[in-house]
Amino acid sequence: MTGYIILGSIVGLPLVLGLLWRVNSSFLFFSVMAGELLGRYFGDDAELVVKTFSNREWMTHYAEAVVILLPVIFTAWFLKRTIDKAKLFYLWVPFLVTGVVLAAFALPTLPSQVIAEVTSTEIGSQLYDTSDFIIGVVVAFQLLSLWLLNKHSGHKPKKRSKH
Numbered sequence: 001m002t003g004y005i006i007l008g009s010i011v012g013l014p015l016v017l018g019l020l021w022r023v024n025s026s027f028l029f030f031s032v033m034a035g036e037l038l039g040r041y042f043g044d045d046a047e048l049v050v051k052t053f054s055n056r057e058w059m060t061h062y063a064e065a066v067v068i069l070l071p072v073i074f075t076a077w078f079l080k081r082t083i084d085k086a087k088l089f090y091l092w093v094p095f096l097v098t099g100v101v102l103a104a105f106a107l108p109t110l111p112s113q114v115i116a117e118v119t120s121t122e123i124g125s126q127l128y129d130t131s132d133f134i135i136g137v138v139v140a141f142q143l144l145s146l147w148l149l150n151k152h153s154g155h156k157p158k159k160r161s162k163h
Contacts, residue, residue, distance in 0.1 A: 004121055011103050019088065022083050025142070028075060029094070035070065035105070039067040061110070062110070068102070094141070097141055097142065
């Protein structure tokens with residue numbers, strides 16, 4: 001049961017933030033990608049900083065996951081109300097898909113006990129084992145969402161007449 005709660009919390013984070021603060025799903029997806037890159041290249045540095053300022057060993061195990069999650073939270077906060085309420089209904093699927101990618105990136109950075117708890121569930125095990133495929137499909141899905149849902153209104157600039 002704990003594995004489902006952990007997995008649901010990670011997958012549901014973009015959904016809750018996106019619906020609550022009406023953030024464009026493309027922005028959240030970009031922040032997940034940015035968080036993954038930051039975690040990959042600065043996760044060890046974050047662990048060192050936590051070790052320096054805290055003598056609690058368990059906190060260092062979550063440093064890289066926090067580095068991955070922070071851009072998502074900050075993006076949602078700073079880009080509030082970037083979509084209309086009318087489009088909000090259509091974006092719950094991209095929010096969930098973004099959450100799946102977030103889980104695929106964040107799960108391997110968690111402590112081994114937490115990974116074991118999540119992968120003990122059927123859904124967690126499938127997500128953990130097929131994360132590369134999921135990320136590829138989701139990137140294609142998000143690009144389609146970006147291209148189809150963010151079109152301009154079609155207004156053409158007025159031509160000036162010669163006088």
